[in-house]
Amino acid sequence: MDNNTIKTVFKEYIHPLNSKVIQKMIDHAEIDKYVKKLDVLTFTRLFIYAQLKGLPNLRRVSEKVSRKKTVQRQVGIESISKSQLSRKFGDIPSEIFQVILHHLIQKLHRTLGSKRADQALGKIHLIDSSTLSMCLTQYEWADFRDTKSGVKMHTSVVFCDGEIFPNDVILTPARPADETQLDALIVPDKHALHVFDRGYFDFKKFDFYCAEGIRFVTRIKTNTVVHVIEELPVNPSSSILRDAVVKIGKMKHPLRLIEALDSEGAKISIVCNDAKSSAQEISDLYRSRWQIELFFKWCKQHLVLKKLYGKSQNAVFNQIYIAMIVFCLTLLMKHTLGYKGTLLEMRDWICDCWYKKLKSFTSELIKEPDRSSSGRRKLQHQRIFEQTLTQYESGDISHLNDLTYDPVN
8 A cells, every 4th residue: 555645644753853863762761761651752743732722821732632633643642731731841851852953964964965965064164042031930041131131043054945944942041141052052163154243253273273273254244343454355346345354353364354335335344364256246245134133023923932831941952852853854855846836835725734645635735726817818909900901991880889788788
């Protein structure tokens, strides 16, 4: 029997999660040693479903399992209480989901192809962080202001053909500065170009990257001391105002200083240690940094991140990692099925049809329009004019003076 006739959309969706590898990791850590009902794999399937459906709290998750036979069949559990879900969220080490996320990221690289990866993914890495704000009284372990707590997603993403996906995600309480995680997000590849903002400004790190041949592009702070070594020629017709070789602060290695105009006409000052790319290319690459902000916006709008399932650090980290896993699974399925729409449209398709058979789903997803249309027909003005002119020249003009309107004929 054709496997596609019995495989559901949800089963295909979670297929990239190698259950055998995950189970070996779980057995090694002895996480499910005394578990009888809600093991880690079942928990993972359940909260991938919860993320897809946008379930805001554990009560709704519990109700879905109890009331929906389709959920029970696909997830593999018939009932579960809110308190059991809450305990499990805090008990599972977040490192488990971090490893699963990294495994999916590697699959994304392979899915996009080695040649494509060499040309796009292997060159540009956008680095930034985003803070998820929380209530101080309930999340005291993550305090960073007088009235707020928060968790930072220190993230490196790659941007390719209009799509973004994470290259690495490191979760910490919001208080540590961004630059403390920069080394962990840097790819030790001389072909990679790292683009990040002023939150990661550190002279010692920049000197180390120059010595190791690690390329980077970032904005310079307004109070940074700049020593000019050489001014380089600039194309007067471009948006580049200045290109120079400089030393900044107490750095030992020289950098390029590029001054350009942004989209609003304001001057931005960029430094980099890339001597081969043109000033215009460096400027354009820095502008692409905005794509990581769009990634954070997409995740916060379309994944369950603003409403948290648990209050412990482990529970919060688990929820964020599962959300990133859902992002990667959605992108993987989009490429596997060859869907040409947006990632949000793909997620909506999966959300609406998650319980359907895969074969009927794929035929519906790539269904051709029921009828073809060439669009609104254009009036043949030239042809009508020529016919009228011929009738006029031949003397056949009596009908032109007839003002009778007959709605039937």
